[in-house]
Amino acid sequence: MTIYIGREASKLWKRISEETTTEINLLLENWKYLLAGLIFQYIHGLAARGVHYLHRPGPILQDLGFFLLPELGQDKAYISETVFTCAFLSFFLWTFHPFIFKSKKIYTVLVWCRVLSFLVASQILRIITFYSTQLPGPNYHCREGSKLARLPKSDSVLEVLLINFPRGVIYDCGDLIFSSHMIFTLVFVLTYQKYGTQRCVKQFAWLVAIIQSLLIIASRKHYTVDVVVAWYTVNLVVFFIDKKLPELPDRTGGSSPPLLPLSTKDKTKEENHKLLNGNSVDPADWV
Numbered sequence: 001m002t003i004y005i006g007r008e009a010s011k012l013w014k015r016i017s018e019e020t021t022t023e024i025n026l027l028l029e030n031w032k033y034l035l036a037g038l039i040f041q042y043i044h045g046l047a048a049r050g051v052h053y054l055h056r057p058g059p060i061l062q063d064l065g066f067f068l069l070p071e072l073g074q075d076k077a078y079i080s081e082t083v084f085t086c087a088f089l090s091f092f093l094w095t096f097h098p099f100i101f102k103s104k105k106i107y108t109v110l111v112w113c114r115v116l117s118f119l120v121a122s123q124i125l126r127i128i129t130f131y132s133t134q135l136p137g138p139n140y141h142c143r144e145g146s147k148l149a150r151l152p153k154s155d156s157v158l159e160v161l162l163i164n165f166p167r168g169v170i171y172d173c174g175d176l177i178f179s180s181h182m183i184f185t186l187v188f189v190l191t192y193q194k195y196g197t198q199r200c201v202k203q204f205a206w207l208v209a210i211i212q213s214l215l216i217i218a219s220r221k222h223y224t225v226d227v228v229v230a231w232y233t234v235n236l237v238v239f240f241i242d243k244k245l246p247e248l249p250d251r252t253g254g255s256s257p258p259l260l261p262l263s264t265k266d267k268t269k270e271e272n273h274k275l276l277n278g279n280s281v282d283p284a285d286w287v
Contacts, residue, residue, distance in 0.1 A: 005026070012100070021101045026109040034109070034260050037116025044123045046161070048175040051130055055174035057149035058136035066138070067219040072218045076138045080215035084181050087208055091188040106195050114245060116188045120235045126183065129229075130175045138220045142173035149173060179222045181238030182230035185209050190238045195248070 027034070060066070072079065095111055098104040141148040148171045189205045196202055213227045 015102065016099050023099075023107065023109050026107055030109055030113050033113045034116065037113070037120055040116075040120045040123065044127065044180075047127045047131070048172050048180075051134065053151045053153075054131075054134050055137060055142065055150060056134065057142060057144045057146065057173075059181050060138050060143070060220075061135065061227075063138070063217075063223050065227070066220070069214060069218040071220060076286070077140070077219045077221070080181075080219045080221065081214050083187065083208065083215060085213065087185055087188060087205075092191065093246040094192065098251075103196060103197075106248060108249070110248050111191065111198040112193060114242075114248070115187060115191055116190075117245065118234075118238050119183065119242055121241055122183045122234050123180070125233060125237070126175075126178055126180065129177045134174050135176050135178070135223065135262065137173040137176065138223055139173065140220065141171050146226065172255060176222060176226050178233060179216060179226045181216060181221075182209075182213060182227055183234055185212050186230065186234040187238065190235070194242075 031255075095108050095115075097105070098106060098108055137143070137149070140146070142147060186209060189209050192205055194201050196205075213231070216222050216227055217224055
């Protein structure tokens with residue numbers, strides 16, 4: 001038993017070491033894209049903080065979702081955040097599974113480059129949208145009478161740049177259309193839908209996305225339109241950007257694919273090279 005455990009531990013350590021080397025090489029090639037995506041997360045937070053200064057509380061707008069879904073109440077608002085946190089952590093851990101499991105389909109660095117590109121494109125549209133029209137926030141801290149509904153003019157540039165983290169992120173108002181939580185949730189679900197391998201997990205992920213949508217509305221964190229717009233906007237953004245990006249190399253065949261994804265032009269050259277050398281092209285490459 002001890003010998004078996006030692007052998008498996010040795011295999012696991014070797015697998016982690018090899019994967020780390022591969023991912024470091026990919027990181028050296030793609031760090032600019034990852035850094036740009038992370039920096040934009042801050043810019044997005046800064047934009048959401050800025051629109052809070054423009055927010056003016058008022059009567060809650062008539063909303064079909066509010067009519068159909070009972071209000072959870074301020075004491076149960078944590079439920080939607082708990083579901084979102086679990087979904088976020090689950091996806092984050094899944095992207096690092098190539099370091100542990102022998103069967104793998106993705107490269108961690110490359111899949112995060114893809115995810116961040118989806119997030120940035122969606123967040124750009126979101127910023128444009130919520131700055132175009134400011135709706136009175138339905139959340140409890142954004143309603144008339146709340147001290148947090150309006151931000152006083154700041155005397156310090158540093159206070160604005162630091163976004164009053166984390167309080168400023170939790171108690172924000174004005175950044176409504178469309179839901180940021182749904183952007184992250186849908187991008188994660190769509191990414192796993194394409195690169196995940198477990199069908200039951202894919203189905204459960206879509207169920208979580210639906211539940212998350214209903215909880216956001218029931219918690220009165222967003223109007224129904226914020227969630228509905230997120231559903232079709234994010235799906236369209238991912239669809240069109242995914243078509244433009246080079247495909248990730250497939251690791252399921254057991255062969256050693258190139259470290260960087262091939263473009264269509266490079267892939268055609270590779271196929272022509274195989275034909276010139278008398279090698280047949282793999283039919284799987286035609287799909």
